[in-house]
Amino acid sequence: xxxxxxxxxxxxxxxxxxxxxxxxxxxxxxxxxxxxxxxxxxxxxxxxxxxxxxxxxxxxxxxxxxxxxxxxxxxxxxxxxxxxxxxxxxxxxxxxxxxxxxxxxxxxxxxxxxxxxxxxxxxxxxxxxxxxxxxxxxxxxxxxxxxxxxxxxxxxxxxxxxxxxxxxxxxxxxxxxxxxxxxxxxxxxxxxxxxxxxxxxxxxxxxxxxxxxxxxxxxxxxxxxxxxxxxxxxxxxxxxxxxxxxxxxxxxxxxxxxxxx
Amino acid sequence: xxxxxxxxxxxxxxxxxxxxxxxxxxxxxxxxxxxxxxxxxxxxxxxxxxxxxxxxxxxxxxxxxxxxxxxxxxxxxxxxxxxxxxxxxxxxxxxxxxxxxxxxxxxxxxxxxxxxxxxxxxxxxxxxx
Numbered sequence: 132x133x134x135x136x137x138x139x140x141x142x143x144x145x146x147x148x149x150x151x152x153x154x155x156x157x158x159x160x161x162x163x164x165x166x167x168x169x170x171x172x173x174x175x176x177x178x179x180x181x182x183x184x185x186x187x188x189x190x191x192x193x194x195x196x197x198x199x200x201x202x203x204x205x206x207x208x209x210x211x212x213x214x215x216x217x218x219x220x221x222x223x224x225x226x227x228x229x230x231x232x233x234x235x236x237x238x239x240x241x242x243x244x245x246x247x248x249x250x251x252x253x254x255x256x257x258x259x260x261x262x263x264x265x266x267x268x269x270x271x272x273x274x275x276x277x278x279x280x281x282x283x284x285x286x287x288x289x290x291x292x293x294x295x296x297x298x299x300x301x302x303x304x305x306x307x308x309x310x311x312x313x314x315x316x317x318x319x320x321x322x323x324x325x326x327x328x329x330x331x332x333x334x335x336x337x338x339x340x341x342x343x344x345x346x347x348x349x350x351x352x353x354x355x356x357x358x359x360x361x362x363x364x365x366x367x368x369x370x371x372x373x374x375x376x377x378x379x380x381x382x383x384x385x386x387x388x389x390x391x392x
Numbered sequence: 393x394x395x396x397x398x399x400x401x402x403x404x405x406x407x408x409x410x411x412x413x414x415x416x417x418x419x420x421x422x423x424x425x426x427x428x429x430x431x432x433x434x435x436x437x438x439x440x441x442x443x444x445x446x447x448x449x450x451x452x453x454x455x456x457x458x459x460x461x462x463x464x465x466x467x468x469x470x471x472x473x474x475x476x477x478x479x480x481x482x483x484x485x486x487x488x489x490x491x492x493x494x495x496x497x498x499x500x501x502x503x504x505x506x507x508x509x510x511x512x513x514x515x516x517x518x519x520x521x
Contacts, residue, residue, distance in 0.1 A: 171469060174467045321512040
């Protein structure tokens, strides 16, 4: 029992010491305190959604000539280089044949229209994106605020795991410095550098200032953009009224780009 | 201790050689470069944060800006004085500091820092390359 009193006093002493620690730490913290921290806010005109989605009305497209202005609008504002060599090609939004865009919807005898019409394809901004899971540096990520699958080029180490993971071929790798191959540089938007992967960003920089994506704007209504989880959005109205298909839906990535065929 | 002289001479030569960069450059320290402010930057009077903070921490601020824009979709910066700025290297920073050569490069060269900003972001003072 003697031991126990000794033990108690020791404990009490240490506890008393512990009580004095916080005021001392607070005093130090005050001394080295910083100016009030700056804050970050969203722009006043920013468009918001839970999950941005796109509906492409393929009935409106007859030939490549109908798609070209849409593709050009994107290429121009995002400084997309043009490479002669197909293996170096950088693609954000491009045209594809039906059977390549939808290889798992095979039909022996296609309608003439589907056989001939070019399909507009781009990053699907999947709700369950496999590229994000593959990225070792979290350079590509699904943005929580609006569901866009975005890239932070500063972090990309060029391992190309995401390109292997993406079932839609939506990602391109910069094998060469792209800058000399950009036909007309748009000064307001950065270029990319050699050794990074890039892809469509659903025009995140335009949404932030209240503008719709460039392709949607150039499509004269054939491309419709909106919030997939807002029952009143344009996108949902179209999905309700029309039969739509998505690319490789069976893989479970939940693409957010829908096609009216 | 027969080799005493030899050892000491050797040591002196060794120290002299190791210290070569110091005595060779003695008194030749290059002066800190002068940063040139554009008329627009002068007129604005203050940067987004106090000058001393910017001088020491602009790279950290740029990192925070980038993360805010890319990851959180927050494109407006509110500084401690409550003033708001559009977060953009090209549209905000380089709008005032449109003289990259005299404002950025001069000091980066002096500090032997080679940031890779310009591999992607475009120098606004050079129209189209």
